[in-house]
Amino acid sequence: MITSKKGREMLLTLSPIYEQSLVMNSIYEAIGSEFDNLELLNEEIELQLFPQSATWGLSFWENRVGLTTNIDEDIEIRRRKVIAKLQSKYIMTPKRMSMILQSYTGANIKINENISPYTFGVELTSTQGFPRDLEDLYKRVNVIKPSHLAVSYKLVSLLKSKTYFAQTAIMSEEITVYPYTSKEVKASVKAKFALANNISSETLTVYPR
Known part of the structure; x- marks a missing residue:
């Protein structure tokens, strides 16, 4: 079995009777390997022609x-x-x-x-x-x-990194109602804070009459 790429290509140009010949396979394996190495060398030399890709050159x-x-x-x-x-x-x-x-x-x-x-x-x-x-x-x-x-x-x-910010808003309110005139006292507060978690507290003091 020929492993050389060029050797296989050359062997295909011959009569099929030579495909089973160990002698012909060995000959074209050797010749093909030389051509394979030459092809690699050509590619390597091309890289040396430009400073952007040159290595040993x-x-x-x-x-x-x-x-x-x-x-x-x-x-x-x-x-x-x-x-x-x-x-x-x-x-x-x-x-x-x-x-x-x-x-x-x-x-x-x-x-x-x-x-x-x-x-x-x-x-x-x-x-x-x-x-x-x-x-x-x-x-x-x-x-x-x-x-x-x-x-x-x-x-x-410039440094590229992820930065996280956290914010908390705390609000308190105190309501004092007197004199007492109603049996039910309601207090309602509506607050909006952008990009924040709000915590609110409320103290309600009701004095009787």
Whole structure:
């Protein structure tokens, strides 16, 4: 029984009498396995052609754009650095800077111009937090920003969680009736409280004549 996908395909092109031949099955199993491995290798090489999907080929991209390879660093961070480096070769505008920094950090970036004389602001918003060390980000901004401008940073970290609030309203009322003129005294209170559990108490004092 041939397990190779390519081997089975090739064997089907032959006369059916060879399907029961152990020799032919062994030959096409060996040949088919080589073609299977070649197909996988082609797919793997295609991934290395783009920094967004490169794995072992990422070091070639880093060398091309002048970055130092650090295999201990998270591969997604390394990919972002390469992409940011490639994007920084064009004329720098707030929109392009935002795109570069977003590729670099994965955060939402907003560039605020002229927050003070010769200063622009970089606002980073993330739902996944930020790494402790943002030194690489600061260096990248210093490389791509106009040299005569200063920069100010604002980091916004959004936390997604469920928060529950409880509220209780307590109301009391005291009624005093005198002189006594009726055999029956009724008191009625109607209260509405939005989003609250209300607890009410009432004290009724009736003095006889």
